[in-house]
Structures are given as C-alpha cells and as structure tokens.
Amino acid sequence: MLDGLDAAERMYEALTLALDVPAPDPDLATGKLQVYLTATAVADAPLGTRAFWSDIDRASAFVRVPRGLSRGCTLDTAMAEGLSLAAARRSAPAMDDATREGMARTLAQLAAGCPDGQRLAEAQAFASHPEVSWMTGFAAADGPSGAVYNHASTGFFQWLDRHYGAAPGRLLRMVWAFAPTKTPADSLRWVNEPDAFDVLGESLKDVRFTGSKLEDVLVDYAVDRAFMGRGDPRFVDAEAPAPTIDWSIPWPEKARRLLSGRPIAQHGVSYVLVDHRGAPKGSRLRLEAEWEYEARIRWVCVKLDENFREKARISVGTPERATEAQMSLANLDDTAQILLVGVNLGDPKFPYDPDEIVAEPHAWLLSLQAE
Template identity: 35%
Template sequence: MHAAASRPSLWHAALLTVALATTRPAAAHAPVTAEAGADAAAATDVATNDAGVQAVDPWEQGASALPVVPLTRGSVVACSTRGHPLCVRGPRGSEARVLGALRAADEAWAIATGALRLPRPGTPLETGTFEVELVDGLGGEAQVVLVERDPLASFDRATAGGRVDASLDGCARDAAVSRAIFEAIALGTAPATSEGLRASTGEHLTRLTLPCAIALLDDTATFQALPSRALFRSGESALERRAARGAAAFFDWADSRFGREPGGLVRATWALAATKTAHDAARLSWNPDLIDVVETSFRGVLSVNSTLDDLFLRFAASRLTFGSNADEATLLTSRAWGDAGKIALDLSVDWPLVPRRFLSPRPLEPTGVSFVRVGRQGAAKGSRLRVEAEWEEHARLRWMAFKLDGSGRVLQSVLVPAVPRATSAQVTVTELDGAQAVVLMAMNAGDHARPFDPDDAVLEPHGYLLTIANE
C-alpha cells in the first residue's frame, strides 16, 4: 500500500526533473533538482576524480573507530518524497534505477521505523541525510561503511552510508537496499557489531519485510553447503559473505521459536549490545556484543542449566531438516527454500557389517557442524549401531544421532552424553527397524579456554575420529 500510494508523486518528481541533481540536497525532503552549464561540468570533474576512490569497511580485521573515505558523489540524486532523511545517488543515465532504489529504500525505512520499531539509521551532521549510492563493481552486493562517530552520545553511536551494486534490478536490488538500511541501523546502534553479525541480522530483517527475498536462495544454499564454517563469520570473498548472510537462518529459527513478535529478538539484542569507547580510541570496545546478549538471555531457558552451547546445538540439529522436510519444531518457513535448504553431508556410508573408522573430512570451526549418514540397507532386523567418537583434549565437541525415515524426515533424535572436558563419547543407537538411515552430527562448541566469539580474528578448528559398528 505504501509503495502504490507513493508512486505517483515519485514519478511526477522524475518527470519534472529531466536531469537530476549533481550536488548535495539542502534537506532530506528537498525535491530533485537540475544543474546546468558550468555546474554540470564541475560535477563531472568531481565524479571523475572520485570514481577511483574505494572506501574500506572499517570493521575488516577488527573494528576501527576511524571514519572511512566519504561516499563517492554521483551525478544523479533523488531524495525521499515521504519525509525520510534519505537520498539515493547513481551515475548519469541511471535515473530509473535510482528511483527504483529510492522506492525500495523508502519502503524499508518505513517498515523498519514503523512496524519493527527500530531506530532510524544515523545521519551525518554535515548533511542530515542517509545516502545510498549505486556503484559498479560490487559483485551484486551491498556495503555499509562508517561515515562518522557520534561525538555527543553517551554510548557508542555511528552514522553510515550504503553502497549497492548498480547492476541489480527487481527483487535483488530491493533486497540489497533493504540490507543496507538494516545494517546501517545496526552500525548506528551497536557499531562494535562484527561485519558477519551485521550481515546475518540485516538479511534476517530483510526476509521479514520483503516477501520476494525468500526466493533469493544463493545465500541460504551457500550457508547450508558449508556447515563446518563458524556462524556469522564473514570474509573477503563473495562466498564467505554469502555464507555470513545465509547465517540469518539462525535468527529466523530463534525468532520463530523464542521471539514474542517478528524481529523482536534482533531489536532487543541490538538495544542491549551498546558499548562505551573513549572518543580518542582507534578501535571500539567489543563487549558486550550480540553473542554476549544472547548467551545471557538464553541461560537456563532450554532446560535447567542450559547454555549458549545448547542453543547452538539445537539450531545445528534443526539445520538437518531445513527445506522440504521442515516442520513446526524446526523452521516451517524454510520449506520455501526447497533443495537449497538441504544440508551438505560430510560422509554417506553403508551399514557397517564390520567396524569402520573415519577421520573427519574437514575440521570444524567453532559452532561448525559435521553430518555423517549411515544407511540401513543390508542391516539385520533388530540390529543396533554402536558409535564411538574421539577428539582433541582442549576441544569441546557435542554429538547427536538422528533416525530418519525414507523421505528424510527425523523420526527421533538422541543426544550423545559426554562429561565436562571429555575427549570421547559413546552411544548405542537402538530400535532402528523403522528407520532408513542414521545421521550422526558433531558440533564444535569451541575451546575450553576460549568460548566462541565471532569477533576473534582466528577461529581454531578441530577434527574428530569416528568409529561405527554393527551390534
């Protein structure tokens, strides 16, 4: 309804301005204007000089508290006609794309500050306007960069600007713009939040507010194809960034299972993750961060004395059923993901007529998981599966076993017990006559001396040795 109501005024503004502004608008609600003659030539020079400037995300390799290069000044600008302090810039000839991005940004802004009750993105003191810029060469992605810290706020606050790949169109563009808006809000309220967590929470909120985003499955497929990776870990490559956005599945799952209202879990964690840093510090304080808030909030919630490990373990178990086999106990909405929601198996082996031993195919980062499928073909009636696992002394591995039917649905799950600081675990899985397969899952819960923190520059992986036998 909002988009339909705003379209006439938006296009009237476009028709009244054949050439859009090359200079910064005086206010967020200022109409699109045109420059001519010498001003246009000067703007061309500025755009040319700035075209080679590549701003660097300050949160790479630790959160810098210093501002980055200001946003590139494009030659086309359009500002909100709905009263939001918001403008979109783009290269000459991109008027239609700029207006399309503005419509998406306006809608995301309205939902974020309205239905989701989130604070609006911070705006620089110089302009009072949040800017989204359409630029080439971003590989179909969106970026959010720090513009300045708030020198007056009691807690860490920051303003940001967004960049979106100019080649995007349709739902992909709308989703990228929405992610930029939500990540800018995260950067404004909790600027010490790691890049991976910003990407995950931004993607989660985008899925909530943009219906077509559920059909953009590349991030989800990448996340499920790389189960051994740590949750919320980002990186330099496009693959790593897609996996970080795909980790939004954790917030999708947690919000559906424990949230009081859509988006409430993320809103609460952002509010409670405020940090304080000296104004002359080069890096922001990392504590508390979102993971600290989640750990405290979920302590004892799942069961008596349950911890963050138990929450991650339950989520890891739910990942096995994402996609077509999802139900109310896992994440029902993931059925829309179809095959993209299927988890990648590390091993798939036949029933062990003789004992078999395997080394983990790849090491597991903290919160990373490994799945081993054991088929029941050839197993005798009444047979049982003996499972013995071993791992390094300073690692913490948690194990579960799942009985699956012929369609891949989970019939029953079994938690493999292990005492604190154990380096091995054993279990015998019984009553398998109605099952078509057994899936064994290992999760790295991190080191004893260093609990999982996505802000860590190095996340140490660990492996395991698995023995299975027929009983």
C-alpha cells in the first residue's frame, strides 16, 4: 500500500510538473483523485463523471493499478499510465481508445523513465507482425498465441513525439489542447470530432517538405521502423525490435514476381530486401508494383550500406487513386542492399477516421528485374 502511495505521488509530480500534463479532475463527491490497487490486469482509468458545466468535453476518472507489482520500474510505469489516462479523460474524453492509450503510455514512459516487461513483450509481437495496423493491433483470438494486442499505437506516438515535439510530451499535449470536442448533453456516446488525426493533419502540413501531408509522416514512420533494433544510432530502441522482413532475395538477374506473404492492413507495412552485392557495375533495378483496389499503397526504396545503414530513400511516385506504380532505381554502385517498403495508407476515397471500422487488409504483387 505504501509503495503504491509513494509511486502515485512521484508519478503525479513527474507528469504534472516535469511534463506539464494537465492534472486529472478529482472526484466531484470527494474532491480527491481516487487511485485503487486492484486485481485488474493492466492500469486503466475508467470514466468518472462528465463535467456538464464545461463548454467543452471534460470528465473525471479514477485510476486502477494492478496490485502486487514490485516497487520500482514496473509499479512506476503502471501508475504513470493510469494517471496519464485519467489526465486524458479530463482533456480529451471523446478520444478513441487506441489514440488515448498510445498517448498515455508514451507520457507514462517519459514520466517513469524506464521500460517495463509488458511493453517489451508487446513490442516484440508488434515487430513480428508489421502488416498489422498500429492503431487497431490484433483482434481477439488473432495474432501470436491468440493474444489480444491493442497497444501498438504507443510505438507510433513515441516516434512522433521524439521527431516532431519541441520538448518531451509537448506534441501530445498540443493534440489534446487543439482538439476540444463538444458532445451534446443528450448524446449516448462521445462525439470525437475533431479527432487527434484531424489536429495532426493540420499541424504537420509541410513539415517534411513544401506540400507534404500527414501521410508523408506516416510513410516516414513505416520506413524508420525497419531500422529500429538494428544498431543504427538514430533508432536504437530496446523496446522496438527489428521488424520481420517479408522477402529477402538475391540480385534479380532474371525477373522475379513476389506476392505479399501477408496482406497489409491500413497503417501496416511490408518489407522486401534485395541484395545488390556482386551485381554488375552500373546495374539498375526495375520495380513494378500492383495492389488491390480500395487501398493506397505507397512504396519507398531505401539504399543501404553493408551495415544496414540508410544511404538514401527514394519515394516511388504514386497518383492518388492508382493501383500500380513503377520505377527504375539507378546509381547503385555503392549500395549493398536495397530495402523496398510498402505501406498501406487506406482507402483513398475516405480520409482516415480512428472511430470508423478499418477496412480489410490488402495484398500486393511486386515485379523486380535487373536492368
């Protein structure tokens, strides 16, 4: 009990003072934030009371943390996660579960300052299935060993905060502040408009290059995931093991046609590795990709050195509603390997909405030949 109280006080101060996270609203009846050590499997923050007096959506929550956690990193991380979820209930109670949990876990990692075993196990499962959407994860009874896995969004929000936040956690707090929702008092469910991705879509315009959009940031994340856990000093992250490579082939002197081993869901990604070592000098690689209708798959070619370090990345031009793309990749003499990255950005007819049911995954066909 005393360990839990100590962890609650320290993580509350780390979140609200060091990271400037809005303090969770207390219980209206007691005027205190209630924290319980219970038999729950993971930390959470169930909804308490909606603040009908507020002009924008706002609510209180109570925190539940698994009892019996050992003092130190495990307990601190769980407590910080519960408190972060409670803070999200205050600032953005209409937010969808995947976004709320991903952001809260990112803030919890910053507050606690250390990884926990559960997060490491989930990161391993996530790396083994890059084709899965990081917003939905595995549905019940799917995925390895039938595990329910729905925290994959944490990896994305950690990456986003590191790359585009002016200070740790600031980008996530900005999303909460810039996405106030106003749900009618008689509504049976929260109205999550604008949602977090509406805010990110506006905030990250032109951040990559003039005219770039949020989808360009999502493609960058898909490419960067390939380097996590491989010793690249930019992406060393013990919590993000190297993802599974779908195909690894020698230099295609004769034409090769590769079918996606597993179809990719929206935000999911496939990796194809082509070995260029030993190829004739001046050789080029011809790439022709096709994919199913109602999906937009963006392809990126990444030139690698002998140590799997990135030398250059080239995006394959793809019209908005195309189902195919082609490119001839040249200037490969100092390139050891070529990584082809295909990321599914979803149905081009509909903008992404985290509250909508994500469409089924889609397959691709890749034709490769040396020139």
